[in-house]
Amino acid sequence: MHDQLNRRFLRLSENHVAVDPQALPVGQARFIRNENARDLVPGVVARMRSAGMLADVPADNPRLAEPVAAVKASLRMAFVGTYPPRRCGIATFTRDLAQAVGSAGEQLPMTLALTEPGGRYEYPPDVGYEIRQGVKGDYARAAEFLNYSDVRLVSIQHEHGIFGGDDGAYVLDLVSALHIPAVATLHTVLKDPSDSQRSVIEALSRKCARLVVMSRVAADLLRRSYGIGGHNVRIIPHGIPVMHPRDQQALKTMFGVPGRRMLLTFGLLAPGKGIETVIRALPALSTEFPDVVYFVVGATHPAVVRRHGEGYRTTLEREAERLGVREHVVFRDQFVTTEELCSYMQAADIFISPYQNEAQVTSGALSYAMGAGAAAVSTPYWHAQELLADGRGHLFPFATAPRSAPSWRRCCGHRRSWPACVRPRMSSRVRSSGRASGRRTWRWPGQSSPRSPRILAARGRRSPAALC
Numbered sequence: 001m002h003d004q005l006n007r008r009f010l011r012l013s014e015n016h017v018a019v020d021p022q023a024l025p026v027g028q029a030r031f032i033r034n035e036n037a038r039d040l041v042p043g044v045v046a047r048m049r050s051a052g053m054l055a056d057v058p059a060d061n062p063r064l065a066e067p068v069a070a071v072k073a074s075l076r077m078a079f080v081g082t083y084p085p086r087r088c089g090i091a092t093f094t095r096d097l098a099q100a101v102g103s104a105g106e107q108l109p110m111t112l113a114l115t116e117p118g119g120r121y122e123y124p125p126d127v128g129y130e131i132r133q134g135v136k137g138d139y140a141r142a143a144e145f146l147n148y149s150d151v152r153l154v155s156i157q158h159e160h161g162i163f164g165g166d167d168g169a170y171v172l173d174l175v176s177a178l179h180i181p182a183v184a185t186l187h188t189v190l191k192d193p194s195d196s197q198r199s200v201i202e203a204l205s206r207k208c209a210r211l212v213v214m215s216r217v218a219a220d221l222l223r224r225s226y227g228i229g230g231h232n233v234r235i236i237p238h239g240i241p242v243m244h245p246r247d248q249q250a251l252k253t254m255f256g257v258p259g260r261r262m263l264l265t266f267g268l269l270a271p272g273k274g275i276e277t278v279i280r281a282l283p284a285l286s287t288e289f290p291d292v293v294y295f296v297v298g299a300t301h302p303a304v305v306r307r308h309g310e311g312y313r314t315t316l317e318r319e320a321e322r323l324g325v326r327e328h329v330v331f332r333d334q335f336v337t338t339e340e341l342c343s344y345m346q347a348a349d350i351f352i353s354p355y356q357n358e359a360q361v362t363s364g365a366l367s368y369a370m371g372a373g374a375a376a377v378s379t380p381y382w383h384a385q386e387l388l389a390d391g392r393g394h395l396f397p398f399a400t401a402p403r404s405a406p407s408w409r410r411c412c413g414h415r416r417s418w419p420a421c422v423r424p425r426m427s428s429r430v431r432s433s434g435r436a437s438g439r440r441t442w443r444w445p446g447q448s449s450p451r452s453p454r455i456l457a458a459r460g461r462r463s464p465a466a467l468c
Contacts, residue, residue: 076107078146080131080174081157083113085121087268087302087335089364090187094157096239096338098126110151112142114162134164136173143177154182158204160197167196172203181209189218189361191225201226214238217382218361238364240371243342251347255295257330263294264348264374266341267365268301269333274354274379275316282325294352297332297344345372353378356398363387 081094098109112129115121123130129145131138146154156171164170175182184204190197205211205228212234213219223229252258265275275296286292300313313333320326336344345351351369353376360381367387369376376393378384388395 076109076151077101077153077155078110078112078128078149078151079155079157080112080142081114082162083111083123083127085123086113086115086119087299088162089268090157090159090162092338093187093239093364096241097155100239102126110149112146116162131174132164133162133170136164136170139164139170139173140177143174147177147179152180154178154180156182156184156204156208157187158184159187160200167194167200169196169200172200172207175204175207182207183210183212184208185212185214186218186222187214187362189213189221189225191221191359193225198226202228205232210234212236214362215383215386217386221361238362238367240368241338241342243346243372246343246346248347251343254343255347257293260291260293261289261350262348263292263350263352264297264344264369265295265352265354266297266336266344266368268298269296269313270301270304271312272356274356276319277354277356278352279316279320279323279325279329282320282328283323286325286328293328293330295330295332295344295348297334297336297341299333299335341368342372345369345374348372348374350375350377353381353384355379355381355384358382358398360384 079094079098082088082091084091084095094111098111101109108126110128111126112131113121113123113127114131114133116133129142131142156175158168158171160168162168175184186201189201193201201211201222205226211222211228211232213222214235214237216235219229219233219235222233249258252260252262255262263278265273265278267273269275278294282292282294296316300310304312313331317326317329317331320329334340345368348369351366351372351374353363353366353369355363356379358381360383363381363383366376366378366384370387370392376388378388378393378395379398380395384393384395387393
């Protein structure tokens with residue numbers, strides 16, 4: 001791990017011998033990292049100034065009590081969260097948001113990546129700092145790194161499990177040591193938080209300029225379960241990539257299922273995703289509609305692989321074989337790129353989101369599907385109820401296969417019993433509506449551009465108005 005860190009950070013030995021900063025890549029921020037030394041020492045400051053890396057640094061104050069140093073790499077916004085190649089939903093979100101900000105503005109964002117214990121990643125160059133999840137001191141040092149840079153706004157992607165300490169309490173060491181505004185995006189909001197979980201969110205609310213959630217239900221939970229609301233909370237929907245219209249049949253041909261009814265579930269595979277519910281509904285469904293094919297796209301969640309290997313995927317495959325529907329199920333064990341994901345979404349006739357846990361306030365996969373214009377069918381978890389309201393999709397109960405099979409038949413047939421959103425005559429209208437909605441409110445450039453009204457408003461005051 002430290003071999004990987006060496007290529008990202010200057011190293012400061014216990015006797016304060018600094019590495020020559022001239023050897024650092026041009027235009028990329030670096031920081032001195034050492035377990036026994038928190039501060040810049042005079043020799044390091046002098047070398048960094050001579051290399052042109054610092055501006056306006058008082059020569060007699062290497063500790064820079066007021067963080068006025070400006071790193072010449074043009075970095076104005078920083079994101080804190082997991083980051084690819086780590087495989088998790090927040091990592092993908094953080095990357096997409098950072099890339100959208102970078103592509104829309106003149107100034108490059110920086111990312112501070114959280115690495116779980118035992119994780120070893122070759123992060124891309126836009127990751128300027130690596131925080132080891134379980135190392136408490138890394139959080140204050142990360143804040144110090146940001147204070148010494150020219151970053152003026154920090155966006156923290158929050159979920160309790162990605163930060164160290166009890167219920168992720170180490171994140172408070174980071175925000176407490178920052179001298180610049182921070183905004184926290186809450187990817188999970190609990191209905192019945194423990195005292196420790198509530199304490200962490202309440203502290204974030206006090207220390208951050210804003211809390212951002214991605215659904216109304218999440219904002220309601222914050223108010224009811226945490227007593228947090230009002231101007232301190234902003235709702236900004238989950239972003240989606242730009243998806244230009246494409247020929248659905250051509251995409252189906254590319255995936256080897258020309259002319260067939262294509263059902264799709266996407267996401268990291270893990271128990272609780274409800275895949276077995278759909279498979280158990282397929283015998284009745286495939287009897288009535290022999291051309292139906294169900295795509296299950298996504299690698300197994302790394303945490304599941306570490307604990308159980310590929311046992312869950314194997315169980316699903318055997319269940320399909322036992323039920324005689326193996327030829328109607330396609331497993332794609334891959335961590336797809338955004339472009340590949342968009343292709344799957346736009347090829348699908350119906351996107352199925354069969355989560356078995358009601359307490360989900362954000363679903364990126366369901367947001368993507370609606371943006372792609374796929375007809376959406378889901379169990380009634382909280383975010384699905386909100387997204388699919390007013391006829392935008394179809395909900396079926398948390399149920400076993402015998403109760404859910406009629407829902408699939410209504411969605412796949414050619415009958416008047418179809419929900420209006422997925423009748424054949426309505427499919428093109430649904431796709432067009434989904435794309436239009438995405439352009440208006442969900443598309444990444446609209447959600448994250450530094451020139452968007454949300455971010456421009458933030459720059460006009462000391463505390464930012466909002467940031468997703």
